[in-house]
Amino acid sequence: MAEDAAPASAAPLLELDGVGITFGGLRALTDLNLTVGEKEIVSIIGPNGAGKTTVFNAITGVYTPDEGDIRLAGQSIAGRPPHKITDAGIARTFQSLRLFLNMTVRENVMAATYGSTKATPVESMLQLPRARREAREVKALTEEVLSFFGQRLAGYRWDQPAYSLSYANRRRLEIARALATRPKLLLLDEPAAGMNPNETHEVSEVIGRLRDELSLAILVIEHDMHVVEGISDRVVALDHGVKVTEGTFEHVANHPAVVEAYLGRDPEALAEA
Amino acid sequence: MPIGVDEWVAQHTDRRDAGTGWRRVMYTLEARVSWWPRLLIVFVVGLLFAQLNLNSNIEQVAINSLIYAILALGLNIAVGWAGLLDLGYVAFFGTGAYGYAVLSSGNIHWSAIATIPVVFLGTALFGAVIGLVSLRVSGDYLAIVTLFVGQAFMEVVNNVAPGTLGGVNGLFGLDPINAFGASISTPKGYYYFALIVLAVLMGLLHLLDESRTGRAWRAVREDELAAKAMTIPTSAVKIMAISFGAAVGALAGTIFAAQQSNVFPTNFTANILILIYACLVLGGAGSLGGAVLGGIVVTVGEQMVSSPTDAGYLFYGLILLALVAKVRPWKVLGAVLAATAVGGVALHAIVHAISPSATGGSPGSAGWIGHLVSHWVIVPTNATTYGNILYIALIVAVFAVVRVRESLRPFVLVPTLYIAACCWESRLIVNPSITAQILIGAILIGVMTARPQGLLGTLRVEVV
Numbered sequence: 001m002a003e004d005a006a007p008a009s010a011a012p013l014l015e016l017d018g019v020g021i022t023f024g025g026l027r028a029l030t031d032l033n034l035t036v037g038e039k040e041i042v043s044i045i046g047p048n049g050a051g052k053t054t055v056f057n058a059i060t061g062v063y064t065p066d067e068g069d070i071r072l073a074g075q076s077i078a079g080r081p082p083h084k085i086t087d088a089g090i091a092r093t094f095q096s097l098r099l100f101l102n103m104t105v106r107e108n109v110m111a112a113t114y115g116s117t118k119a120t121p122v123e124s125m126l127q128l129p130r131a132r133r134e135a136r137e138v139k140a141l142t143e144e145v146l147s148f149f150g151q152r153l154a155g156y157r158w159d160q161p162a163y164s165l166s167y168a169n170r171r172r173l174e175i176a177r178a179l180a181t182r183p184k185l186l187l188l189d190e191p192a193a194g195m196n197p198n199e200t201h202e203v204s205e206v207i208g209r210l211r212d213e214l215s216l217a218i219l220v221i222e223h224d225m226h227v228v229e230g231i232s233d234r235v236v237a238l239d240h241g242v243k244v245t246e247g248t249f250e251h252v253a254n255h256p257a258v259v260e261a262y263l264g265r266d267p268e269a270l271a272e273a
Numbered sequence: 274m275p276i277g278v279d280e281w282v283a284q285h286t287d288r289r290d291a292g293t294g295w296r297r298v299m300y301t302l303e304a305r306v307s308w309w310p311r312l313l314i315v316f317v318v319g320l321l322f323a324q325l326n327l328n329s330n331i332e333q334v335a336i337n338s339l340i341y342a343i344l345a346l347g348l349n350i351a352v353g354w355a356g357l358l359d360l361g362y363v364a365f366f367g368t369g370a371y372g373y374a375v376l377s378s379g380n381i382h383w384s385a386i387a388t389i390p391v392v393f394l395g396t397a398l399f400g401a402v403i404g405l406v407s408l409r410v411s412g413d414y415l416a417i418v419t420l421f422v423g424q425a426f427m428e429v430v431n432n433v434a435p436g437t438l439g440g441v442n443g444l445f446g447l448d449p450i451n452a453f454g455a456s457i458s459t460p461k462g463y464y465y466f467a468l469i470v471l472a473v474l475m476g477l478l479h480l481l482d483e484s485r486t487g488r489a490w491r492a493v494r495e496d497e498l499a500a501k502a503m504t505i506p507t508s509a510v511k512i513m514a515i516s517f518g519a520a521v522g523a524l525a526g527t528i529f530a531a532q533q534s535n536v537f538p539t540n541f542t543a544n545i546l547i548l549i550y551a552c553l554v555l556g557g558a559g560s561l562g563g564a565v566l567g568g569i570v571v572t573v574g575e576q577m578v579s580s581p582t583d584a585g586y587l588f589y590g591l592i593l594l595a596l597v598a599k600v601r602p603w604k605v606l607g608a609v610l611a612a613t614a615v616g617g618v619a620l621h622a623i624v625h626a627i628s629p630s631a632t633g634g635s636p637g638s639a640g641w642i643g644h645l646v647s648h649w650v651i652v653p654t655n656a657t658t659y660g661n662i663l664y665i666a667l668i669v670a671v672f673a674v675v676r677v678r679e680s681l682r683p684f685v686l687v688p689t690l691y692i693a694a695c696c697w698e699s700r701l702i703v704n705p706s707i708t709a710q711i712l713i714g715a716i717l718i719g720v721m722t723a724r725p726q727g728l729l730g731t732l733r734v735e736v737v
Binding site: 114 | 477478480481484485486487488489491492495496498499500501502503504505506507513517731733734
């Protein structure tokens with residue numbers, strides 16, 4: 001997939017323009033510029049503490065940028081509350097899984113349709129036409145989204161509580177839940193973390209299918225370099241909240257600053273210095 | 274699902290949940306019968322219950338049960354579904370009752386057809402304001418802030434407006450629930466009214482639970498940040514939960530005030546709050562059926578323990594029930610019971626032979642229980658100190674039963690049961706008001722240990 005890199009269209013879907021975030025005296029992100037085009041898969045890499053998840057939190061409205069602007073299809077979304085940003089078309093998964101554990105698999109997905117439905121509590125209680133129509137639509141959407149994972153998240157599991165799922169299935173359910181918000185852009189925070197090689201390979205396939213079948217743009221944080229190499233149209237390397245470099249996987253992986261960030265400086269060079 | 278794939282695995286959870294025996298029957302019923310026939314059955318049972326020739330005492334307990342069931346349903350919205358520890362809930366109950374009282378007495382005397390909707394919506398608004406104020410805090414801090422709301426309500430009715438709200442003397446001479454010239458005048462009428470309100474509420478709340486709003490509440494309870502990221506406006510959803518709960522609590526308040534025909538500040542103390550929480554927790558937070566069952570069990574239980582005779586039935590009955598449920602196999606159970614009975618009679622005979630005054634007292638239980646145990650338990654003439662010592666011994670013995678090795682348990686159980694009976698007959702039953710609280714506490718501890726999720730609740734997994 002990396003080979004047939006899609007050219008970024010004129011107006012990028014997501015655009016971070018000089019974004020800076022400060023916690024107290026700590027600069028978590030500094031002057032970050034980042035774009036994701038339609039149907040593009042962009043990976044963010046970087047050592048622990050580089051600010052990768054902070055980028056996600058800034059995009060999804062958990063943090064408000066102190067500097068710069070974030071635009072979705074040309075419209076500024078910086079400062080909007082998280083649920084409005086998701087409504088606008090950006091959905092995410094979490095690095096440390098955050099499912100609604102005591103709800104069923106089906107309910108987890110259905111909960112994410114809150115923003116796209118309108119029925120008031122009174123309409124729901126009285127089963128008025130709009131509530132019933134929406135309930136039918138939500139049911140259909142839920143089944144469609146869960147079916148994306150085929151046998152892996154098969155029908156009989158749909159009515160079981162989310163806590164009964166295996167680790168890999170929880171990660172799949174998080175993606176399914178995010179899909180139920182009907183996003184244009186999907187943010188995946190370490191989708192392959194804690195998976196075995198087989199499952200990791202599957203994750204790469206799933207990300208490809210998300211783009212090809214559902215026409216999603218995807219921004220992904222990942223540590224597994226095989227996954228990054230396999231899926232990325234473009235790779236962005238972060239360190240200490242600053243963009244080190246950006247480009248194809250080969251370019252980024254061989255960039256001296258990236259190598260340094262991951263492996264430290266050449267000890268001989270250090271000795272000479 | 275392709276042939277042969279995972280069929281067994283697919284049904285595993287069902288098989289495990291189903292269990293065997295009567296549990297399987299209940300489970301199958303639950304799986305086969307949808308919610309509204311079940312609700313209808315409960316409603317019909319409620320109607321049939323009223324056809325029995327009940328004395329006014331039982332009628333009052335029945336009405337109170339329904340009122341507490343409604344209260345528990347309302348509390349369940351904020352606490353069970355949205356996971357907001359709302360300790361100001363009793364203020365909403367009070368607002369409903371006082372709202373009804375003010376509008377149905379003095380110079381106003383509105384019809385209930387106007388009063389109840391006004392009070393209902395007014396308290397919903399009050400709840401929304403409280404929700405708005407407490408948005409900034411969560412968890413334990415929310416509990417503290419809302420607890421203050423409950424206390425503030427008491428202060429207001431006691432002090433701020435004694436002219437209109439009656440102060441410590443309360444308000445009395447309220448109109449019964451009336452509309453278009455007809456009014457509810459008998460306790461039985463209020464029973465039916467409360468029953469209909471309860472049934473309708475259960476149906477509506479069930480539909481709400483399965484709607485987008487109900488899912489949003491539970492999502493906020495499970496993980497607020499994830500809920501936000503999944504398009505749920507958590508602030509609005511939380512305010513809605515407290516507001517809806519407040520409105521339901523107010524509804525219970527109007528029925529309470531109308532049926533009592535008076536309201537006093539003492540009807541809405543923290544004790545009542547604890548009782549409502551006991552209903553919800555005992556029944557199972559998050560479950561509608563559980564909230565209602567909890568309301569009934571706690572009200573009936575509270576009534577039973579305040580009458581010595583009924584408390585005796587409850588005491589011996591629950592011990593027998595616990596033994597039957599927990600002691601296996603049957604042979605051991607039989608041996609324990611036989612040993613306790615025979616050993617007690619023998620001990621009584623020996624002590625009586627040595628010192629007649631040591632068995633000179635008569636058991637506290639009246640009626641057939643007292644008769645039955647009179648040659649079994651040892652009650653000295655002056656039993657107070659003896660009873661106090663036994664009470665401490667009982668606590669030690671119960672602790673020993675819980676901690677001791679499985680194989681030794683039956684042997685420890687025999688003296689424990691005997692000490693319990695002696696203590697009950699010589700001391701506990703003599704002070705019914707204090708014993709009532711000990712008994713309720715013991716029952717709650719027992720039930721919550723056996724079923725932490727409550728009678729009808731589902732066990733929640735916190736961290737995996």
